Amino acid sequence: MAAERTETVKVALGERGYDILIGHGLLARAGAEIAARLPGVRAAIVTDENVAPRHLPALIASLEAAGIAATPIVLPAGEKTKSFAFLQEAVDKILAARLERGDVVIAAGGGVIGDLAGFAAGIVRRGMNFVQVPTSLLAQVDSSVGGKTGINTAHGKNLVGVFQQPRLVLADTDVLDTLSEREFRAGYAEVAKYGLIDRPEFFAFLERNWREVFAGGPARVAAIAESCRAKAEVVARDEFETGDRALLNLGHTFGHALEAATGYDGSRLVHGEGVAIGMALAHRFSARMNLASPDDAARVEAHLVAVGLPWRVSDIPGELPDAERLLGYIAQDKKVSRGALTFILTRGIGRCFIARDVPASEVLSFLREHLGG
Amino acid sequence: MAAERTETVKVALGERGYDILIGHGLLARAGAEIAARLPGVRAAIVTDENVAPRHLPALIASLEAAGIAATPIVLPAGEKTKSFAFLQEAVDKILAARLERGDVVIAAGGGVIGDLAGFAAGIVRRGMNFVQVPTSLLAQVDSSVGGKTGINTAHGKNLVGVFQQPRLVLADTDVLDTLSEREFRAGYAEVAKYGLIDRPEFFAFLERNWREVFAGGPARVAAIAESCRAKAEVVARDEFETGDRALLNLGHTFGHALEAATGYDGSRLVHGEGVAIGMALAHRFSARMNLASPDDAARVEAHLVAVGLPWRVSDIPGELPDAERLLGYIAQDKKVSRGALTFILTRGIGRCFIARDVPASEVLSFLREHLGG
Ligand SMILES: NC(=O)c1ccc[n+]([C@@H]2O[C@H](COP(=O)([O-])OP(=O)(O)OC[C@H]3O[C@@H](n4cnc5c(N)ncnc54)[C@H](O)[C@@H]3O)[C@@H](O)[C@H]2O)c1
Ligand SMILES: NC(=O)c1ccc[n+]([C@@H]2O[C@H](COP(=O)([O-])OP(=O)(O)OC[C@H]3O[C@@H](n4cnc5c(N)ncnc54)[C@H](O)[C@@H]3O)[C@@H](O)[C@H]2O)c1
Numbered sequence: 118m119a120a121e122r123t124e125t126v127k128v129a130l131g132e133r134g135y136d137i138l139i140g141h142g143l144l145a146r147a148g149a150e151i152a153a154r155l156p157g158v159r160a161a162i163v164t165d166e167n168v169a170p171r172h173l174p175a176l177i178a179s180l181e182a183a184g185i186a187a188t189p190i191v192l193p194a195g196e197k198t199k200s201f202a203f204l205q206e207a208v209d210k211i212l213a214a215r216l217e218r219g220d221v222v223i224a225a226g227g228g229v230i231g232d233l234a235g236f237a238a239g240i241v242r243r244g245m246n247f248v249q250v251p252t253s254l255l256a257q258v259d260s261s262v263g264g265k266t267g268i269n270t271a272h273g274k275n276l277v278g279v280f281q282q283p284r285l286v287l288a289d290t291d292v293l294d295t296l297s298e299r300e301f302r303a304g305y306a307e308v309a310k311y312g313l314i315d316r317p318e319f320f321a322f323l324e325r326n327w328r329e330v331f332a333g334g335p336a337r338v339a340a341i342a343e344s345c346r347a348k349a350e351v352v353a354r355d356e357f358e359t360g361d362r363a364l365l366n367l368g369h370t371f372g373h374a375l376e377a378a379t380g381y382d383g384s385r386l387v388h389g390e391g392v393a394i395g396m397a398l399a400h401r402f403s404a405r406m407n408l409a410s411p412d413d414a415a416r417v418e419a420h421l422v423a424v425g426l427p428w429r430v431s432d433i434p435g436e437l438p439d440a441e442r443l444l445g446y447i448a449q450d451k452k453v454s455r456g457a458l459t460f461i462l463t464r465g466i467g468r469c470f471i472a473r474d475v476p477a478s479e480v481l482s483f484l485r486e487h488l489g490g
Numbered sequence: 491m492a493a494e495r496t497e498t499v500k501v502a503l504g505e506r507g508y509d510i511l512i513g514h515g516l517l518a519r520a521g522a523e524i525a526a527r528l529p530g531v532r533a534a535i536v537t538d539e540n541v542a543p544r545h546l547p548a549l550i551a552s553l554e555a556a557g558i559a560a561t562p563i564v565l566p567a568g569e570k571t572k573s574f575a576f577l578q579e580a581v582d583k584i585l586a587a588r589l590e591r592g593d594v595v596i597a598a599g600g601g602v603i604g605d606l607a608g609f610a611a612g613i614v615r616r617g618m619n620f621v622q623v624p625t626s627l628l629a630q631v632d633s634s635v636g637g638k639t640g641i642n643t644a645h646g647k648n649l650v651g652v653f654q655q656p657r658l659v660l661a662d663t664d665v666l667d668t669l670s671e672r673e674f675r676a677g678y679a680e681v682a683k684y685g686l687i688d689r690p691e692f693f694a695f696l697e698r699n700w701r702e703v704f705a706g707g708p709a710r711v712a713a714i715a716e717s718c719r720a721k722a723e724v725v726a727r728d729e730f731e732t733g734d735r736a737l738l739n740l741g742h743t744f745g746h747a748l749e750a751a752t753g754y755d756g757s758r759l760v761h762g763e764g765v766a767i768g769m770a771l772a773h774r775f776s777a778r779m780n781l782a783s784p785d786d787a788a789r790v791e792a793h794l795v796a797v798g799l800p801w802r803v804s805d806i807p808g809e810l811p812d813a814e815r816l817l818g819y820i821a822q823d824k825k826v827s828r829g830a831l832t833f834i835l836t837r838g839i840g841r842c843f844i845a846r847d848v849p850a851s852e853v854l855s856f857l858r859e860h861l862g863g
């Protein structure tokens with residue numbers, strides 16, 4: 118039975134709390150699960166041009182079988198969709214469908230669609246119901262959980278948005294079979310991240326079982342569920358990101374700098390790949406600062422190599438930034454204050470911490486060595 | 491001493507609670523009041539082209555004296571500014587000023603600026619600090635209190651926004667001296683509304699003292715403070731407008747229909763004028779339904795006439811809608827469900843209640859009589 122293999126993760130946020138369901142065949146059960154929690158609603162489904170032909174008919178059929186009338190809103194795929202222009206388009210179409218505050222906006226797509234649709238749901242009529250049906254691995258383990266939504270502006274990524282918790286997250290692990298290998302792998306970097314932050318046993322599990330995670334066996338459901346649990350715990354401790362939630366940025370300071378340095382050109386580097394390199398660098402830098410053993414850095418690097426993720430800056434195709442330029446991008450990032458940088462560093466596998474006083478000079482020498490070698 | 495005449499109204503919303511200060515000379519004290527509550531912040535001031543020449547220099551000087559660097563963002567005046575285009579402009583300029591989540595957006599203007607700036611503050615970096623410096627009477631007694639923010643779309647007014655409570659409201663009653671007589675009078679309709687909803691003594695106070703409210707004597711501060719107290723109490727009971735807050739819509743169902751019927755042409759009818767006519771109609775209709783005495787309706791009408799506000803549909807210049815068309819606009823309003831309309835009706839002065847089952851047919855006959863006579 119499909120239902121037997123469904124895992125449920127609870128996000129403990131009091132009256133804003135919700136369930137994440139992870140397993141096979143959840144798309145077909147979406148209508149029933151939503152109707153059980155939000156009786157009598159009508160729906161708008163926000164999705165993108167890659168996901169729509171593959172999964173939209175099944176989702177609509179499932180909603181209609183549960184008596185939920187649904188209006189699809191299909192947007193272009195890709196990061197550029199996270200803009201004011203498409204936010205306005207989504208908002209206008211939700212309003213044109215005459216949905217009320219008690220109705221529901223469903224995001225069916227990757228993190229781009231989830232972030233945009235969640236933002237729209239948060240502002241139409243000052244807040245509608247919102248349900249996430251994440252279809253990329255990254256969205257299932259990261260962006261669909263925790264309520265951060267938003268769009269990009271000329272001033273930077275994700276600078277505009279709201280906290281809008283979903284009422285339900287439905288992570289159908291089968292829909293990942295239509296995801297490209299590269300996107301799957303990029304999402305996997307965030308899965309490994311949870312192990313590295315504070316779950317050493319989970320990291321060891323991934324070292325043993327990553328092939329089955331990629332192939333779609335029981336380890337896939339287990340790994341996604343454990344990732345959701347990890348994220349849900351951090352979110353429950355720090356819903357509005359004023360403290361602990363920063364741990365989730367492991368690998369992201371270096372990663373964002375690399376994304377910026379490659380001009381956000383997805384053909385060269387996608388987000389998860391930047392995170393993979395960033396995590397390797399964070400471990401190597403921690404070893405160099407005598408915080409952790411170099412063996413741990415080597416173990417992280419070996420795992421990234423095994424799954425086929427890049428792990429050093431030179432793995433990025435095309436012309437590479439030098440150490441000075443990379444540090445410039447890091448310093449532009451928000452995590453800077455008076456010459457000292459905030460980084461997520463580690464004392465070993467699964468022992469990360471927030472380091473608020475990392476001297477920029479140390480980072481620069483490290484990057485020089487790393488890029489030279 | 492100016493400070494002696496400042497009244498403080500507390501909005502009891504727990505950790506989102508805040509003070510409303512009402513009195514003379516508050517613009518000059520703005521910097522000190524903000525710095526005391528938000529030490530170390532930088533500011534963006536959103537304002538409009540009417541308010542900027544009159545009051546912006548004083549506000550900036552006051553902030554600078556308190557060590558708060560401020561970037562002004564001056565937008566066109568008028569309802570059209572409450573749009574996606576100007577929201578994006580405000581957001582971009584706040585980001586261009588490099589403000590962080592802990593910095594503050596200050597709205598210095600009428601309800602248009604307050605609604606737009608509050609929305610911007612609610613979404614830049616997923617929520618910045620927000621302070622209201624309302625400069626119209628309507629904004630001081632209504633829109634700046636309660637945290638509703640938003641913009642208009644082609645589908646209707648205020649359909650997109652967030653709940654974003656300010657950290658402080660500074661209502662300087664002197665800035666109202668530069669407001670046009672007509673705008674002041676329109677705002678006064680909302681002041682009278684609080685008396686009619688549930689404060690019969692306040693309504694009687696206004697009958698005796700309205701001249702001093704208009705002229706700027708002590709009764710002005712008292713009337714604005716009492717209005718803020720009235721609104722703050724309703725908001726504290728029902729922050730997210732799921733129940734009681736609907737009482738604040740007294741006069742607004744008829745009023746909105748009249749605004750729509752006159753094509754939102756401010757030269758014919760501004761919001762507060764529509765509310766004035768709407769309140770008179772609500773009282774007259776309540777009398778017709780044998781809920782209240784006709785004497786109460788007459789008393790409301792007499793007060794509106796005294797202050798120079800319109801009180802019947804025929805007071806609107808230009809071609810008038812007939813009863814059927816008005817009912818059509820009312821039915822388009824969100825407060826409709828299956829032939830029955832939701833209205834705020836009354837059992838007498840200060841005895842309003844939410845009537846959820848008003849037959850559309852009764853409203854139609856009432857409007858026919860009213861427009862015929
Ligand atoms: N809100 C958060 O907390 C959070 C956290 C992390 C990342 N993000 C955001 O998430 C975004 C990245 O998410 P993403 O990697 O999912 O990007 P994405 O949404 O662009 O999806 C990646 C690609 O995969 C396609 N796709 C998705 N599901 C598919 C499927 N089942 N079959 C075939 N193709 C499919 C998409 O069309 C797209 O081309 C970024 O904008 C990032 O800022 C948000
Ligand atoms: N958020 C809420 O809870 C709420 C409640 C009621 C109304 N509103 C909104 O408020 C808006 C109406 O507010 P409003 O009547 O203040 O409109 P407004 O902001 O357009 O101001 C009216 C006019 O007065 C001018 N003005 C303002 N202060 C002035 C001053 N001190 N001196 C000279 N001119 C001045 C403005 O430039 C404008 O031309 C509407 O958009 C309405 O939807 C919101």
Ligand SMILES: [Zn+2]
Nearest residue numbers: 307369388392
């Ligand atoms: Zn990430």
Ligand SMILES: [Zn+2]
Nearest residue numbers: 680742761765
């Ligand atoms: Zn009003």
